Amino acid sequence: MTEELDAGMVAQRIAESDQVSEPSPNGEVGRRRRRKEDARLLTGRTQWTDNIQLPGMLYVQFLRSPMAHARITRVDVSAARELPGVVAAFSGQDLASEQGSLPCAWPVTEDIAIPEHPPMAVSEVRYVGEAVACVVATDRYRAADALEAIEVDYEPLPPVLDMNDALAEGAPKVHETGNKAYTWKFAQGDMEAALRDAPVRIDRTYIQQRLIPSAMEPRAVVATTDGETFTMWSATQIPHILRVMLALTTGIPEHKLRVIAPDVGGGFGSKLQVTAEEVVCLLLTKRLGKPVKWTESRSEGNLTVHHGRDQIQHITIAAESDGRIRGVRVELLVDMGAYLMLVTPGIPLLGAFMYNGIYKMDAYDFTCTGVFTTKMPTDAYRGAGRPEATYAIERAMDELAAELNMDPVEVRRRNWIKHEEFPYTTIAGLTYDSGNYEAATDKALALFGYDKLRAEQADRRDRRDPVQLGIGVSTYTEMCGLAPSRVLGSLSYGAGGWEHGSVRVLPTGKVEVVTGSSAHGQGHETAWSQLVADALGVPFEDVSVLHGDTAISHRGMDTYGSRSLVVGGMAVLSACEKVKEKARKIAAHTLECSPEDVEFSQGVFRVKGTGAQKTIQELALAAFAAHDLPEGMEPRLDADATLDPENFSFPHGTHLCAVEVDTETGHVKIRSYVAVDDVGRVVNPLIVEGQVHGGIAQGIAQALYEEAVYDAEGNLLTSTMADYLLPSAADLPDFVTDRTETPATSNPLGVKGVGEAGTIASTPAVVNAIVDALRPHGVHDIQMPCTPERIWRALRERAQA
Amino acid sequence: MPRITVTVDGIRYEEDVEPRLLLVHFLRDRLGKTGTPIGCDTSNCGACTVLLDGKSVKSCSVLAVQADGCDVVTIEGLAPGNGQMHPLQRAFHEEHALQCGYCTPGMVMAALDLLRENPDPSEEEIRHGLEGNLCRCTGYCNIVRAVRRGAQEMGQAQEAGQEVRTP
Numbered sequence A: 001m002t003e004e005l006d007a008g009m010v011a012q013r014i015a016e017s018d019q020v021s022e023p024s025p026n027g028e029v030g031r032r033r034r035r036k037e038d039a040r041l042l043t044g045r046t047q048w049t050d051n052i053q054l055p056g057m058l059y060v061q062f063l064r065s066p067m068a069h070a071r072i073t074r075v076d077v078s079a080a081r082e083l084p085g086v087v088a089a090f091s092g093q094d095l096a097s098e099q100g101s102l103p104c105a106w107p108v109t110e111d112i113a114i115p116e117h118p119p120m121a122v123s124e125v126r127y128v129g130e131a132v133a134c135v136v137a138t139d140r141y142r143a144a145d146a147l148e149a150i151e152v153d154y155e156p157l158p159p160v161l162d163m164n165d166a167l168a169e170g171a172p173k174v175h176e177t178g179n180k181a182y183t184w185k186f187a188q189g190d191m192e193a194a195l196r197d198a199p200v201r202i203d204r205t206y207i208q209q210r211l212i213p214s215a216m217e218p219r220a221v222v223a224t225t226d227g228e229t230f231t232m233w234s235a236t237q238i239p240h241i242l243r244v245m246l247a248l249t250t251g252i253p254e255h256k257l258r259v260i261a262p263d264v265g266g267g268f269g270s271k272l273q274v275t276a277e278e279v280v281c282l283l284l285t286k287r288l289g290k291p292v293k294w295t296e297s298r299s300e301g302n303l304t305v306h307h308g309r310d311q312i313q314h315i316t317i318a319a320e321s322d323g324r325i326r327g328v329r330v331e332l333l334v335d336m337g338a339y340l341m342l343v344t345p346g347i348p349l350l351g352a353f354m355y356n357g358i359y360k361m362d363a364y365d366f367t368c369t370g371v372f373t374t375k376m377p378t379d380a381y382r383g384a385g386r387p388e389a390t391y392a393i394e395r396a397m398d399e400l401a402a403e404l405n406m407d408p409v410e411v412r413r414r415n416w417i418k419h420e421e422f423p424y425t426t427i428a429g430l431t432y433d434s435g436n437y438e439a440a441t442d443k444a445l446a447l448f449g450y451d452k453l454r455a456e457q458a459d460r461r462d463r464r465d466p467v468q469l470g471i472g473v474s475t476y477t478e479m480c481g482l483a484p485s486r487v488l489g490s491l492s493y494g495a496g497g498w499e500h501g502s503v504r505v506l507p508t509g510k511v512e513v514v515t516g517s518s519a520h521g522q523g524h525e526t527a528w529s530q531l532v533a534d535a536l537g538v539p540f541e542d543v544s545v546l547h548g549d550t551a552i553s554h555r556g557m558d559t560y561g562s563r564s565l566v567v568g569g570m571a572v573l574s575a576c577e578k579v580k581e582k583a584r585k586i587a588a589h590t591l592e593c594s595p596e597d598v599e600f601s602q603g604v605f606r607v608k609g610t611g612a613q614k615t616i617q618e619l620a621l622a623a624f625a626a627h628d629l630p631e632g633m634e635p636r637l638d639a640d641a642t643l644d645p646e647n648f649s650f651p652h653g654t655h656l657c658a659v660e661v662d663t664e665t666g667h668v669k670i671r672s673y674v675a676v677d678d679v680g681r682v683v684n685p686l687i688v689e690g691q692v693h694g695g696i697a698q699g700i701a702q703a704l705y706e707e708a709v710y711d712a713e714g715n716l717l718t719s720t721m722a723d724y725l726l727p728s729a730a731d732l733p734d735f736v737t738d739r740t741e742t743p744a745t746s747n748p749l750g751v752k753g754v755g756e757a758g759t760i761a762s763t764p765a766v767v768n769a770i771v772d773a774l775r776p777h778g779v780h781d782i783q784m785p786c787t788p789e790r791i792w793r794a795l796r797e798r799a800q801a
Numbered sequence B: 001m002p003r004i005t006v007t008v009d010g011i012r013y014e015e016d017v018e019p020r021l022l023l024v025h026f027l028r029d030r031l032g033k034t035g036t037p038i039g040c041d042t043s044n045c046g047a048c049t050v051l052l053d054g055k056s057v058k059s060c061s062v063l064a065v066q067a068d069g070c071d072v073v074t075i076e077g078l079a080p081g082n083g084q085m086h087p088l089q090r091a092f093h094e095e096h097a098l099q100c101g102y103c104t105p106g107m108v109m110a111a112l113d114l115l116r117e118n119p120d121p122s123e124e125e126i127r128h129g130l131e132g133n134l135c136r137c138t139g140y141c142n143i144v145r146a147v148r149r150g151a152q153e154m155g156q157a158q159e160a161g162q163e164v165r166t167p
Helices: A007-022 A036-041 A142-146 A163-167 A189-194 A238-252 A276-288 A297-302 A342-351 A385-402 A410-413 A438-448 A449-463 A485-490 A524-536 A564-591 A616-625 A685-704 A757-775 A788-800 B023-030 B087-094 B104-117 B123-129 B141-159
Strands: A058-064 A070-076 A086-091 A131-137 A151-156 A178-189 A200-211 A220-225 A229-233 A256-259 A292-295 A310-319 A325-337 A363-372 A467-477 A499-504 A511-515 A541-546 A598-601 A604-607 A613-615 A638-643 A652-662 A668-678 A736-739 B003-008 B010-015 B047-053 B056-057 B072-073
Touching: A036 A499, A036 B087, A036 B104, A058 A142, A058 A276, A058 A297, A070 A131, A086 A142, A086 A276, A086 A325, A086 B056, A131 A276, A163 A325, A163 A363, A178 A342, A189 A325, A189 A363, A200 A385, A220 A276, A229 A238, A238 A256, A238 A276, A276 A292, A276 A638, A292 A652, A310 A385, A310 A604, A325 A342, A325 A385, A325 A652, A342 A363, A342 A757, A363 A485, A385 A410, A385 A467, A385 A757, A410 A438, A410 A467, A438 A449, A438 A467, A438 A652, A438 A668, A438 A736, A449 A467, A499 A524, A499 A564, A511 A524, A524 A541, A524 A564, A564 A598, A564 A604, A564 A613, A564 A638, A604 A616, A613 B047, A652 A757, A668 A685, A668 A757, A685 A736, A685 B141, A757 A788, B023 B047, B047 B104, B056 B104, B087 B104, B087 B141, B104 B141, B123 B141
Parallel strands: A058 A292, A229 A256, A325 A363, A511 A541, A668 A736, B003 B072
Antiparallel strands: A058 A131, A070 A151, A086 A131, A178 A363, A200 A310, A220 A229, A220 A292, A310 A325, A467 A652, A499 A511, A499 A638, A598 A604, A604 A613, A652 A668, B003 B010, B047 B056, B047 B072
16 A cells, blocks of 8 residues: 555556557557556656645735726735735736736737736736736745735726627727727638529528636646746646747746646646746746745636637528538627737637638638627637637538528538549638548448438427437538648748657667657657657657657647647657668668668668668667767767648548437437547547547537626626536537548648547537427527527527517 | 644554645645645536545545544555556556546546446446546546446456455
């Protein structure tokens, strides 16, 4: 019982058991490897940021605004400073000269309004939860106690909560510059012509409710200084970007700042941010010369971790009477919240090129207006712009099918890009490199038992069964693998989309891989080991993957946008190629032949036509000893690669959902869910399935359960996990997942991103199913989340009408 | 300040604690047993689940003083040592029932308690039995599979006369 478990030994046992249980004739890529990460996570040997404990650690707590909008007329922290255990207390004013403004790296238009965003409010608060003061004490409890001794006087200002109201003439202003952040437009083809005399026209408005990302690990920050340099541990997805941004925001020079993302407990976009708490903790350790730690409570997090979605979507489809689409027009209002955070304005634009989905058309028109309100800012949340786009087009496609009395699969079939048409440049200007929508859909329909379910549905409709069956279809694609730097530049994003990898073969032949990707649950340590094992012909167990620390991984663009494998993994692969070429030269030199005569296979360099050979391990030792290397070669067997992707990645697939809707209670039960995704070649099917499962769950959660609700004064009513309904195991079904495999042509391995696909696909599948069940009752839409109450009310309204 | 005596993962501790100190903060901040994480402050997420005298509790909802005289087992006390894992931990690994791993300690401890009450649960029983533990990564499919597998392996091990820790 008392014996301490050694995580390393556990990992070794895991590796050994795998070798026995899963012989792999075809190499590592494609193998269901159990994860190297698991041992420490399963035995409690994890390093979450809150686990970091430094000598003399002080604890930070923030006092937060209880008002959605108010002028701060007085902050008095003096009483708090007198309490036992309290080391310091500061108002926003106290730090005003050094705290700077939180960065927005995506000014999407030239005339965008980017308001000042002080980490702690100085003169005005603009959402409930905005930090106004902080306390530093010798323990967590004392710091929390001291918050109560801080006095703040507020002069209330009118809250601004509704986007349409916010844009109306004479509306109260969130910022001096007004409530409009920007308007961004894209148009291709003649939309007016498409609309003119269109035989069929579908006009719909959908509400993308505000969501709270809810990674299981709350945010935490530890910051320390030795008087010269600074180190920060943060529960972040983006240690590299954070370091640059903190340097720019605080003036602490980049080379004196090290950022570490230790074990990070999920992100889903919510930890793709530069937060007030990170900036303030850095300033506090600078001022006090002591290590400080801040860990949020969940209730604090629901208020102040950036939210996701929150759009009003108007979508118009003009179509022929046979269902073929002429054009699609989209007008969005997007709630920015009170400020523009790291990539807030750009999020809806990641959907701007996706409202055409997998369909061919001649005209496309997109307008997006970002609106300020007195709510928590929105920003990236799993899918970021693409779930919203997919929802609107896939919901509207079902409406088109209903209008034409056509099967929803058939209307899609008539419009989608056929497999022989790839590569295909869409109306939105993207070139989809590969895909096979027919194959994925056929496989999904077969697994689902589509025809049988349709027959049962007809029967239940005939019988007027109070429990109706609904079938929902979602045929999605998405653009991920962010992203070609030139494209990001053309969209005014502040950085590039490359990724860095380095590979070093150690003197003993073991391999260290350093990646700029920053995993927080994705399994990169395992997947990158598989990639490298195959590329260099070394055992999976001989590869170790380092990441998430700017002192170890000195270049990187981090993890988001389903980019890690298609950009980060490919950078590692590219570095492997360079290592191999170097090893080939050493082999040729040692074996006294020309490099062209050396062939490489499974870790061994052989001279063609002779038995002479050297293993990569032997060559690593030779490079280390450096006794006899080719002229001019540096004595090391390692290489770096920085890779900029040539295109986005376009996973696709078909998701089908069957729901039973009780028309008497409004209760929805998911009866079956089938997902066939095409993510190209798969490195580790186990990890891919896990990503798909989790993605589907989050998409279903938007469809059925989750919504961040503010009251008329701008208070967040869903500020705890008791009020914001995250689905449990009891709320979700088992999923049937399968794949088709159409390799991407944009990278050497043929892989595509997978992290966001499930979330993007599933929400419309579920809502389409619910609406399909209710259509005979005259119901054509239910606003998300489709709660029993909303369904019951919709049915009652139709019955009364 | 009240003095409590509590056994945690086999070690007996005597500590003076503030009456308001939560058990989870006692474990993490006082004893350095950071294997048990905190995911919420309303006892909804279950990340902090430990066994208190053999039954699962959310340690954010128990005061340290309430654990006086009790035996606490955390995720850190589950494996027998020598690099081996408990069959349920192994099942989570085999079935890929964790991604970020933050909910995992609580999920494993809650599942152990579920299996104590019902050694051979159906999928439905597992889903309802783990209702108080939230996971944001896995969609629960593989967690359900892992608990089924863990149940089988624990059953087989017991039949073979091996000691399986079900604290």
